[in-house]
Amino acid sequence: MNLFQDLAIAYRILAEHGIIDAYGHVSVRSPTNPERFWMARSIPPELVTEGDMMEFGMNSEPIDAQGRSPVNERFIHGEVYKSRPEVMAVVHNHSPSVIPFSCTGAVLRPIFHMSAFIGQGVPNWEIREAKEGTDMLVRDTYLGAALAKTLGGHPAALMRGHGAIVVGESLQVAIGRSVYLEQNARMQYQAELLAGRTQGPITFMDEKEVAANVVWQDYGRFWNLVRSKMLKTLEAEKAELLVQTT
Numbered sequence: 001m002n003l004f005q006d007l008a009i010a011y012r013i014l015a016e017h018g019i020i021d022a023y024g025h026v027s028v029r030s031p032t033n034p035e036r037f038w039m040a041r042s043i044p045p046e047l048v049t050e051g052d053m054m055e056f057g058m059n060s061e062p063i064d065a066q067g068r069s070p071v072n073e074r075f076i077h078g079e080v081y082k083s084r085p086e087v088m089a090v091v092h093n094h095s096p097s098v099i100p101f102s103c104t105g106a107v108l109r110p111i112f113h114m115s116a117f118i119g120q121g122v123p124n125w126e127i128r129e130a131k132e133g134t135d136m137l138v139r140d141t142y143l144g145a146a147l148a149k150t151l152g153g154h155p156a157a158l159m160r161g162h163g164a165i166v167v168g169e170s171l172q173v174a175i176g177r178s179v180y181l182e183q184n185a186r187m188q189y190q191a192e193l194l195a196g197r198t199q200g201p202i203t204f205m206d207e208k209e210v211a212a213n214v215v216w217q218d219y220g221r222f223w224n225l226v227r228s229k230m231l232k233t234l235e236a237e238k239a240e241l242l243v244q245t246t
Contacts, residue, residue: 003028004050005234007038010175012230014093015046019178024093024163027077028171030055037081037090041068049234058082059141073137076165079144080151087167089174094163097185102158108184110205111191115184116217117155117177119210124158125150136162156181175226176219 007028014020027039040052054070055063060078062070077090101108102124110118127136130146136159138144147165151157155177156166166181168174191202205213 002050003031003038004053005231006171006227007040007053008048008050008234009227009230010089010091010171011040011045011048012233013175013226014091014178015044016226016230017179017182019095019182020045020091020093024091025071025073025077026092026171026174027056027074027090029081029088034081034085036063037077039071039074039077042071049237060144072139075141075144076138076147077144079141079148080165080167083145083148084151084153084167086169089168089171091166091174091178092163093166093178093182095178095182095185097182097189098158098164099161100189101185102160102162102164106192108158108181109188110210111184111188111202113205113209113213114217115180116205116210116213118181118184119205119207120214121154122156122158122164122181123150123152123154124160126160127162128160170218172219172223173217176217176222179222180219 007026010026014024014026022044024045025039027037030036030038035058037056038053040048041054043052054065054068056074056078057063058078058081060074073092076092080087080090108118108122110116125147127134130143138147151165156164158164164181166174166178168177195202
């Protein structure tokens, strides 16, 4: 595994799928030091390259910034890694179909098998309960810890009027969950519209179906497919840059 290459690809995948916009971010725990993690500097996700990666400690302080600007909300990542030693990757996104569920009484529920993890619970974090009058960004360890507490042992958590965080035991799991969280939110909304027209019930996955699906969902096939496509894009960009500099 090329850690920086895969991390850059993860940014590009989420940008391609509309899961993160100019401000979302992804991190991975260091495979050699569990007290460190890596994420890109403050740069639009679809422009991230291997050379943009920065290393951070558990208090989200840059190890060697080299004059680069870190992401303001890096504290989300550090505090989740502190509280969840099994987590190896964290995504913070502004997933558009998910956000409405964060500021209404609607509850996300698993409507198709690829999003079974939702059945393990997706709590909603209200930043006002931690601090009132903020710009809704997680700018320090206090707010990061409050968010991590709401996340608890769940695979994801909503952030009221802001977005979501998604975690995984690997980078591919965190990316797969992020994409299918967005898809589930969109399909659930569509199902609720249809149910309203027909006045019929919506059949969600039950607990046994959730348990049966979560155990095999490492999203390996999805990751390999989208990774191969994005790798070609990165390689083409490198080739073009080489031509421009020679």
